[in-house]
Amino acid sequence: MPEAPKSMLAYDYLLVGGGAAGLSLAYHLAQEPRLANKRVLLIEPEAKNRNDRTWSFWADEPTPFDALAVGEWRKIVFRSPGFAQIFDLGRYRYRTIRGLDFYQFVQQALASLPTQFTVLRDEVLTLENTLGGVRVRTVAGQEFTASYAFDSRPPAIEPRPDTYRYLLQHFVGWEIETTRDVFDPEVVEFMDFRSAQQREARFMYVLPFGPRRALVEYTLFSARVLPKAEYETQLLDYLANNLELIAADYRITAEETGAIPMTDHPLPARVGARIINLGTRAGRAKPSTGYAFRRIQAQSARLAAALAATGQPPADLTGDRWQFRLFDTLLLDIMQRQGEMTRDIFRQLFERNPVARIFRFLDEKTSWTDNLRVMSSVAPGPFMRSIAHVLRGRPGQRKDSAG
Numbered sequence: 001m002p003e004a005p006k007s008m009l010a011y012d013y014l015l016v017g018g019g020a021a022g023l024s025l026a027y028h029l030a031q032e033p034r035l036a037n038k039r040v041l042l043i044e045p046e047a048k049n050r051n052d053r054t055w056s057f058w059a060d061e062p063t064p065f066d067a068l069a070v071g072e073w074r075k076i077v078f079r080s081p082g083f084a085q086i087f088d089l090g091r092y093r094y095r096t097i098r099g100l101d102f103y104q105f106v107q108q109a110l111a112s113l114p115t116q117f118t119v120l121r122d123e124v125l126t127l128e129n130t131l132g133g134v135r136v137r138t139v140a141g142q143e144f145t146a147s148y149a150f151d152s153r154p155p156a157i158e159p160r161p162d163t164y165r166y167l168l169q170h171f172v173g174w175e176i177e178t179t180r181d182v183f184d185p186e187v188v189e190f191m192d193f194r195s196a197q198q199r200e201a202r203f204m205y206v207l208p209f210g211p212r213r214a215l216v217e218y219t220l221f222s223a224r225v226l227p228k229a230e231y232e233t234q235l236l237d238y239l240a241n242n243l244e245l246i247a248a249d250y251r252i253t254a255e256e257t258g259a260i261p262m263t264d265h266p267l268p269a270r271v272g273a274r275i276i277n278l279g280t281r282a283g284r285a286k287p288s289t290g291y292a293f294r295r296i297q298a299q300s301a302r303l304a305a306a307l308a309a310t311g312q313p314p315a316d317l318t319g320d321r322w323q324f325r326l327f328d329t330l331l332l333d334i335m336q337r338q339g340e341m342t343r344d345i346f347r348q349l350f351e352r353n354p355v356a357r358i359f360r361f362l363d364e365k366t367s368w369t370d371n372l373r374v375m376s377s378v379a380p381g382p383f384m385r386s387i388a389h390v391l392r393g394r395p396g397q398r399k400d401s402a403g
């Protein structure tokens with residue numbers, strides 16, 4: 001490896017991006033005593049001092065950021081026309097963490113280890129593998145080298161719609177405070193599919209922080225984001241018709257918007273020998289649901305453990321199993337070509353499986369037998385049609401483009 005010029009500072013690990021994935025990996029590295037002598041540079045352009053998102057997830061074990069949770073629930077309810085059921089989560093908990101709390105918590109943890117961690121407010125311009133390491137150049141003109149880079153910049157996907165499927169989980173959510181008790185603080189409205197589907201998957205999602213405070217979110221799995229006014233109309237409709245709230249009964253205290261890619265487009269976990277991708281960039285947003293936070297923690301733990309044990313990232317960077325990739329592709333295919341089926345598929349899943357099995361399946365931890373149980377709980381027609389499309393290597397489009 002050519003020696004780095006004197007002006008280039010050399011680090012062991014370079015973290016590109018300090019959002020969920022970059023900060024999670026930094027935190028896991030900080031927790032690993034065997035890596036205490038490593039020098040880590042994290043480059044992030046933003047101050048991360050805004051609550052730009054909340055992360056919710058289910059877990060049946062303690063997770064590193066549980067103490068930050070602003071909500072924890074033991075029950076969820078699933079609704080679709082003619083069906084509503086409250087599920088006790090058993091040993092699972094559903095938790096919510098505010099982005100800002102997470103950013104501040106990890107930033108403070110890193111600041112307490114100044115010889116190990118350097119956080120730079122700058123933007124990465126180029127990142128390349130070199131012989132035995134990586135080199136990075138920033139917009140401000142600084143250059144650094146490191147043994148490994150962990151890159152969590154948002155992926156630049158060039159869509160290939162003839163081969164892969166491209167959907168979004170997109171939403172607008174209002175955190176509201178009401179003048180009277182409206183919400184059941186014990187139960188998360190996980191998916192409420194009772195509104196018009198317009199041949200897509202559209203549902204309301206409600207996180208009740210108390211009887212008078214909740215995040216109410218209109219969420220879709222579909223190809224295109226809507227004009228903002230459309231989400232707002234649906235939210236207003238839900239507040240008026242489902243919760244019987246008129247404008248004087250509530251105020252909006254915060255808003256959350258987002259569009260998370262749901263795709264089976266390959267998102268490589270590695271670029272060359274020394275650049276490891278993280279987070280959304282490494283396909284950690286589950287293609288069929290958009291949930292990513294727990295998958296990001298799992299990847300961080302996996303990387304930190306391997307670096308500590310062997311000095312290298314693991315050969316298998318994600319632990320993904322091909323059969324779940326196939327299930328994701330099939331579900332994406334159905335959502336893309338026959339979006340109106342999605343609501344029924346979720347209904348069948350919730351009607352015919354214990355919730356723990358659904359969570360384990362979505363966590364990609366089910367056995368072959370449980371996978372068969374899950375697959376046989378849903379009507380086979382849409383899946384058979386999608387299998388045919390997938391086998392032909394074509395995602396296909398809706399026949400009627402109006403859909």
Ligand SMILES: Cc1cc2nc3c(=O)[nH]c(=O)nc-3n(C[C@H](O)[C@H](O)[C@H](O)COP(=O)(O)OP(=O)(O)OC[C@H]3O[C@@H](n4cnc5c(N)ncnc54)[C@H](O)[C@@H]3O)c2cc1C
Pocket residue numbers: 016017018019020021022043044045046052053054055056057122123124125152153154256257258259260278279280281285290291292293294296
């Ligand atoms: C509003 C919203 C709500 C979500 N809610 C949930 C949820 O409830 N549960 C769940 O599991 N998942 C959720 N997700 C999905 C996923 O968990 C998040 O998107 C998560 O933040 C992804 O982590 P990431 O590190 O890949 O991306 P980010 O957190 O976006 O981090 C990427 C970072 O890279 C930085 N960056 C960009 N360009 C450069 C550059 N050139 N140089 C250096 N840094 C750069 C950005 O500033 C950013 O900080 C949500 C996503 C959104 C958008």
